[in-house]
Amino acid sequence: MTKFKLLLSSALVLGAFSGAALAQDALASDPEGLVALINEFGYEATLTTDNTGDPKIELSTGGDVGSEIFFYGCANNVDCEAIQFVAGFDLENGSTFEEMNSWNKNNRFAEAYLDDENDPFVEYDLDLNGGGISRDNFRSIVDGWAGTVGMFSGYIGFN
Amino acid sequence: MTKFAFLMATGLTLAASGAAWAENVVASDPEAIAKLMQDWGYRAELTKDSEGDPKINTSAAGVDFYVYFYGCSGGADCTEIQLGAGFDLPDGMTLEAVNEWSSQNRFNRVYLDEEKDPFIRYDVNLAEGGISPELFKEILANYERRLADFQEHINW
Numbered sequence: 001m002t003k004f005k006l007l008l009s010s011a012l013v014l015g016a017f018s019g020a021a022l023a024q025d026a027l028a029s030d031p032e033g034l035v036a037l038i039n040e041f042g043y044e045a046t047l048t049t050d051n052t053g054d055p056k057i058e059l060s061t062g063g064d065v066g067s068e069i070f071f072y073g074c075a076n077n078v079d080c081e082a083i084q085f086v087a088g089f090d091l092e093n094g095s096t097f098e099e100m101n102s103w104n105k106n107n108r109f110a111e112a113y114l115d116d117e118n119d120p121f122v123e124y125d126l127d128l129n130g131g132g133i134s135r136d137n138f139r140s141i142v143d144g145w146a147g148t149v150g151m152f153s154g155y156i157g158f159n
Numbered sequence: 160m161t162k163f164a165f166l167m168a169t170g171l172t173l174a175a176s177g178a179a180w181a182e183n184v185v186a187s188d189p190e191a192i193a194k195l196m197q198d199w200g201y202r203a204e205l206t207k208d209s210e211g212d213p214k215i216n217t218s219a220a221g222v223d224f225y226v227y228f229y230g231c232s233g234g235a236d237c238t239e240i241q242l243g244a245g246f247d248l249p250d251g252m253t254l255e256a257v258n259e260w261s262s263q264n265r266f267n268r269v270y271l272d273e274e275k276d277p278f279i280r281y282d283v284n285l286a287e288g289g290i291s292p293e294l295f296k297e298i299l300a301n302y303e304r305r306l307a308d309f310q311e312h313i314n315w
């Protein structure tokens with residue numbers, strides 16, 4: 001009986017601890033898991049692949065502005081190590097280096113830059129390797145990204 | 160004997176999951192962050208910024224950098240950190256060069272101040288459960304590499 005009780009309590013404790021830590025962590029090696037989490041957070045995420053066959057997530061965080069999540073450090077299109085949130089904006093007259101600099105100086109997390117047509121991009125890189133991050137931490141980051149996309153599109157006068 | 164062996168095994172397994180879970184890196188525990196950095200060989204001096212929030216003075220790739228804390232209330236319960244370094248250049252840098260760097264390099268955010276001197280920063284959300292120590296170590300290593308590459312880029 002004592003032994004049985006021990007077994008039971010061990011199983012319960014292990015289940016509670018390692019389950020919470022392992023099963024719900026956000027990892028770049030689990031794109032399906034990330035998509036499920038993002039949808040659970042109330043955004044729209046669809047899993048697809050980029051032109052090299054690596055996973056890619058198409059993301060809608062509200063409004064007319066879409067963004068994407070690219071995967072990095074993959075081996076043969078799986079076991080990826082990092083992700084990158086990106087939103088690009090096709091503007092009629094582009095933006096300026098000064099505007100990008102001002103954004104980068106005054107806003108944390110995402111960095112802004114122009115492509116060769118002077119169209120602005122905003123991106124944030126997230127390492128999701130080595131144990132990953134907790135579900136709640138990932139939610140906080142995705143919420144932050146949604147806020148960034150909204151603020152940045154307003155900042156550059158998109159729409 | 161069986162019971163003893165079982166207790167032992169349970170203790171060991173719990174210790175293993177404790178390492179993965181209980182000691183996640185969170186911005187609300189600056190002492191633990193400084194301690195981890197010291198364990199990994201960084202000079203990490205925990206101090207306070209001008210607003211009374213925690214700040215860690217450290218260095219990597221031959222330059223000083225800082226760990227700033229954000230989202231704090233009354234100097235505690237912070238939720239985010241920022242790794243940051245700045246370079247005082249004799250002639251500054253151009254916005255074109257910054258843009259080229261930014262479009263090609265991940266894990267950083269670079270801007271110029273009024274004197275055209277570059278600052279290289281990376282923000283990490285360490286709220287609500289935080290991240291594993293292993294991942295935090297990798298983030299620091301990423302930033303160190305970026306600092307090294309950036310110095311080469313600006314001929315520091």
